[in-house]
Amino acid sequence: MHSPSHLVNKSWIWQYLALGIAWGCSFIFIKLGLEFLTPVGVAFGRVSLGALTLITYARLRKISLPRNPKIWGHLVFLALSLNVIPGILFAQAETQVTSILAGIINAVTPLMTLVAIMLFFRSEKVSREQIIGLLVGFLGVLTVLGAWRGLGDNPPSAILALLIAVTCYGFSFPYSRKFVLPKQIQPEALAATQVLIASIILLPFYLIDGIAKEEYRPGPVFAMMALGIFGSGFAYIWNFHIMQAAGSAIASSVTFVTPVVAVIVGVIFLGEGITWYEPFGGLIVLCGAAIAQGRLKLSRS
Numbered sequence: 001m002h003s004p005s006h007l008v009n010k011s012w013i014w015q016y017l018a019l020g021i022a023w024g025c026s027f028i029f030i031k032l033g034l035e036f037l038t039p040v041g042v043a044f045g046r047v048s049l050g051a052l053t054l055i056t057y058a059r060l061r062k063i064s065l066p067r068n069p070k071i072w073g074h075l076v077f078l079a080l081s082l083n084v085i086p087g088i089l090f091a092q093a094e095t096q097v098t099s100i101l102a103g104i105i106n107a108v109t110p111l112m113t114l115v116a117i118m119l120f121f122r123s124e125k126v127s128r129e130q131i132i133g134l135l136v137g138f139l140g141v142l143t144v145l146g147a148w149r150g151l152g153d154n155p156p157s158a159i160l161a162l163l164i165a166v167t168c169y170g171f172s173f174p175y176s177r178k179f180v181l182p183k184q185i186q187p188e189a190l191a192a193t194q195v196l197i198a199s200i201i202l203l204p205f206y207l208i209d210g211i212a213k214e215e216y217r218p219g220p221v222f223a224m225m226a227l228g229i230f231g232s233g234f235a236y237i238w239n240f241h242i243m244q245a246a247g248s249a250i251a252s253s254v255t256f257v258t259p260v261v262a263v264i265v266g267v268i269f270l271g272e273g274i275t276w277y278e279p280f281g282g283l284i285v286l287c288g289a290a291i292a293q294g295r296l297k298l299s300r301s
Contacts (some may be wrong), residue, residue, distance in 0.1 A: 075180070137288025
């Protein structure tokens, strides 16, 4: 008979897969949302719908939002690093690059998480595997971008926006693990407060410049609803549950799943083109992350 701790350790797996699918589809939803919203509008739309979803869910479950000002301070940082800044930057980049490329670049997140842990969130010395993993991951990024041919048709500003966005993601995972999760607050309360804060921050910018075109076709509107309800709603509950059960490194490795989903839906539903080196480079990035996290063992001489 399995112990309760064993069951807890296994309970996050279905949430891990659901999170990978939800965030993997988010890139095509962003692309569709840009048909009638500006990048700021997409960022606000997803967090406001996510906040509405999570607050409603929390009320139905009789879950109270945290009241400690220090917790709110930490959640302001997470709202900025997980929602506000990446939300705008990913949408801005996707006005110039494919959703497939955005999804593949997102796979750099585990490496950025490792950099953050190495620089700011750990006291242990850097291991051989971590150094090798980072170097392999960097090679993978260069391959994704086709560095030997410049950046091709990809504007440098869009690539920079994507890399800054995943850097924000990378720092948010260990930050949550160190400053937020030890407070033992229910994940639903944390997620609802985080996206609520992001909505408040983005609201004035949305009111100034949120609508790109007064044309609301069903497809893009439903895409934004899915992006908000799942990608910025239930996904954050799953994310906090995974971090509590399995740790920040495993939680960030959900980006092993998201690029695969992003490529499939981008090709099938948007008919986006893909070069041979984009998925190949993405695979190298994932191998680098696996080495750095100790998932892919290297033989020692």
